[in-house]
Amino acid sequence: MLSIAVYTLRARRVTFVGSFVALALGVALLTVMGLALASSLDAPRRAPERFAAARVVVKGADTLRVATPIGTRTQRLARPRAVPAAAVARLQRLGEVTLDRTFAVHAENGPGDLVGHPWPVAAFASYELTSGRAPRTAREVVVTGTWAKPGRTLRTDHGGVTVVGTVADLGFEHPVFYTEAQAARLASRSTQLVVAARPAAVRNAVRGIPGLQVLTGDGRRLADPDPDRDRVALTALNALFGTAGGVTAFVSVFVVASTFAFAVAQRRREFGLLRTAGATPGQLRRTVLAEALLVGALASAAGCVLGGYGAPRLARWTADGGLAPGWFRIGGHTWPYGAAFATGLLVALLGAAAASWRAGRTGPTEALREADVDDRPMTRGRRLCGAGLLLTAAVLLLLDPPGDLLHRKTYVSRPMVLITAVALLSPLLVRPLVRLLARAPARLPGATGLLVRESATAGVRRTAAVAAPALVTVALAGSLLGATANLNAARAAETRDRTTAAFVVTPPDGAGFDEATLRAVRAVPGAQASATSASAVYVLEDGVALIRSEARAAVPAALAATARLPLASGRVTALDDDSIIVNEEWERHTVGQRVRVWLGDGTRKTLRIAAVLRTGTGDNGVYVTPANASGAAVDRIDVALRDGADAGAVAAGLREAVRAGGGRVRTADQWVAAAYPRTDRTTRLGVLLVLGIALLYTGISLVNTMTMATADRVRELAALRLAGATRGQVLRLVGAEALTVVAVGALLGLLVAVVELAGMWRALHLLSAPVVIRLPWSAIGTAAGACALLAATAAVATVWPALHPGKDQAPPVR
Structure with missing residues (x-):
């Protein structure tokens, strides 16, 4: 053998x-x-970066630990705790203590990720002055790199300052160094500090204080940014x-x-x-x-x-x-x-x-x-496998939890089951689809349309094999890109529905509004402001799962005036310092129930449920009052117009109020357009990588299969030449048949994509989210067009050598 x-x-x-x-x-x-x-x-x-030259770093609690029957569960705190004053006092008896205070800084024409530190901590990262001197007064700073030179005056959200020195850029952050006293005024909390003492002595000094971490050696990298x-x-x-x-x-x-x-x-x-x-x-x-x-x-x-x-x-x-x-x-x-x-x-x-x-x-x-007609193009096993996979795909679409259908892993992997099912059953669909597509061309003068129809329907296996790569290409392009487009559109519609404010004010990237700016915004005539901040809430569900939920801290009355939350039950104005607004995904989501939670800084509280939001696309998070999000910086201000207020005058007043801090004032429509949910760059490149690999492979496979199929028909096509067909007519026939077969595959792929997206539309409806029906026609058309070009080129290129002069005779029967 x-x-x-x-x-x-x-x-x-x-x-x-x-x-x-x-x-x-x-x-x-x-x-x-x-x-x-x-x-x-x-x-x-x-290796450690910010504290590479420090001997010992003491870091406040940054991890929530909750004991459960199956072990301790942990989550990263949204707001790490400061080192307690009692711990600082104990450590100061051992040696010099340098408090590290970190806060966001915004400077006109400066990098967008500036961060403030006290000057004494610069030595622990081995920063050395490249020009100028160290800061001595509250209005003097040292910066990294070359974006600002000594003597330049900077306008920041913490007031005007003068650059008196520069240090080399070490690559992991863009710091602005203030005097120690000024840094203490700008940031009252210190989540980490450096101690000039032996590690063993430091550990003994802080023993018994929960959550404190003593970092030495490589462990000091845990005190680095991110x-x-x-x-x-x-x-x-x-x-x-x-x-x-x-x-x-x-x-x-x-x-x-x-x-x-x-x-x-x-x-x-x-x-x-x-x-x-x-x-x-x-x-x-x-x-x-x-x-x-x-x-x-x-x-x-x-x-x-x-x-x-x-x-x-x-x-x-x-x-x-x-x-x-x-x-x-x-x-x-x-x-x-x-x-x-x-x-x-x-x-x-x-x-x-x-x-x-x-x-x-x-x-x-x-x-x-001698006949090439496939009288039995499908075996019984293929029918059973195709029917089983089709049933499986239907069960997955109908019985999977709606929330799971919106996850990337689900909408990337689920189409494969349906694609395989349709491909296995495609011989049953080939003949009717080909006859449908070739109905009009078959009635035109000449025999090309008729021959295309009869050849494609006679060789069902050949047609199905060539159509399969086109089916995979179009189905994946339509399903993957369609899923992200529909999900983004639904999220954008949710954002638009929730926002009733006239203006939305946002701070510079990575920063928050200070109290002076908030007072100035609230003082604008005709403006009713709702200042909110980002935080997190943790809940233990089923007694074993520690779940983190993103939260917004807001004043209830102001929130009700500037937002229209998708309430399933309860009232926004019922929110107070002893309550919380949750969504339907929570294990407990009945108004009036009490739920045990941990706040963003790890504080444990039992709060009453004041209202419940619909699940939506997953962006309907939790709401608490500012008292339950202590220390969270305000990162958004929604502004409604009071009765009789002039929108233009209010907008001008808001711009003046946030001018010093670099805030941006947008109308609600402008903010919605800017906040339109877009697939982030990493996810977009990832989807393109997955899709690109699949499309490249199926494209090569299409050329490969088309070449195999056409090469096997050289004798048949040579017989057409003997019957009087010209070389051009044979090439047109081969090209037309290739396009017809690709069209069959593209239609089947489109069917798969529509069915998959219908599952997503159903899931959005069940989650009470806006249903926006969108199909990525440009991607589908590009994929189908590329398949058509590859198939037609491969078919014509394979037949062309056999139609040269001297090769018109049919090869002998072997």
Whole structure:
């Protein structure tokens, strides 16, 4: 059998080259995703930055810890606690204590992420003056980099200051150093400090004070700004490559199995001739499996080599595009190669196994058949599998919790089930769709339209095999991009419905409004202001799950005047310092019930539920009063007009009130447009990566399958030339048939996308969120157009050499 398999591979090069290319590319993609995924599991150890020269750093509690029957649950606090005064007093007996006070700073024409510190802490990051001197008065500062030189006066949200010195930019932040006394006035809280004492003595001094952390050695990095940024980046990267790997595995398995099945179906007469010569069904099956083994081993090995070459380039692209940290590199992992090779070999054998069973059932009379009509294009097993997957897709759409249908992992992975189901059942749909598409062209003068219709409907297996890549391409493009577009539109509609203010005032990026600015805004004639701040609330659900909910702190009466919250029950004005507004996702969500929560700083309280919001798209969070969000900076002011107030005069007054702090005044419509939920850059690039990999692979597969299908028809097309058809007519026929088949695949893909998006529309309706129906027609059209161009080009390019002068005769029957 092995020798026959080798001879067959040599004799049918085009067919097996197509299978080889499909499998090699699939294994290459799996190798790339596996290497990227393995490399995203561990971050390099980052050395301390801000306190690299400090001996001991004491940090206030920044983690909420709650004991449960199954262990301690933790969540990062929205507002870390300050180091208690009692702890500071104890530490001062051991040695010099330097309090680190951190606060946001906004300066005209300065970097958007400026942060203030007292000058004494600069020494612990090894900042050294490059020009000028240290600050001595409240109106003097030292800055990093070259954006401001000594002698320059800066206008900041904390008043005018003069730059008296500069230090080198160390790359991890843009600090503004004030005197120690001025920093204490601007930031009363200190969440961390440096102690000039032995670590053991410091630990003994703070023993018994809950939550305090004594950081030494590499642990000092926990006092750096955003110490978890590497872990968070890798978590996002891991999710991205995991999703991309899943999509890649699905597309590659789908395409490879389809390619192998089509390759076997093309050889019906060959198998019939072998049966006539005395081959048994078992011998035919073993021959097909041996061919798959040879092709699978060679293609998998080639794919591993190609994947090893492409993985570093993917890592560089993700780092350059901001998807991964700049240090991300492909490591020396070996298991992805073994996993990809084994997967490729297994897919080849499984893809050929089903086809080999059909080959073994070929009768000797098949060698005598001249008709290319597929009388039985679907086996019973294919029907059962397709029907089962179709039922599974329907159950997932109808029975999954509505909230789950809006999650990225769900709307990325769920279409695969329906795509596979429709692809398996596509032979049942090919004939009616082709007849529908070719009805009008078939009635035109000439035989091209008629021949296209009859050829496509006669070769159902061929049509379904070529349509499959187009089906995957259009379905994925429509489902993925359509899901994000509909979800963003629903969130934008929610934002628009909730906002009844005339103006919305926002601070500079990374900053909050100070008390002086708030007083100035509230003093504007004709303005009714509602100042809100961001915080968080934690609740223990089912006794074991510590859940964090984003919260807004607001004064109830002002909030009711400037917002229209989507209430399911209760009243906004019933909110007070002893109550909370929750949404329907909470375990307890009945007005009047009391619920135990932890506030943003970890304070435990039991609050009464004053009102319940509808779930919506997930942005309907929690509301508390400012007393339950102590220390949270105001980051948004909604302003309604009092009766008889002039909008222009109020807008001018608001601009003057926030001018010193750099705040921005927008009308409600302008703010809604600016706050329109857009897919963030990382998520957008991630979706494009997943979609790009799938579309690239299916595009290559489309060319591959089209070449295989067209090469098998050279004798048929040469017969048309003998019947009087010109070379141009044959090329037009081949091109028209390719476009028709792609149109069939595109229609099936559009059907899948519409069904998937209908599931999302249903979920939004059940969640009482605005239902905005949008289809990404430009993406669908681009995907379908690209498939049509590739298919037509591949078909014409394959036939063209066979139609040259001297090649017009039909090849002899073998």
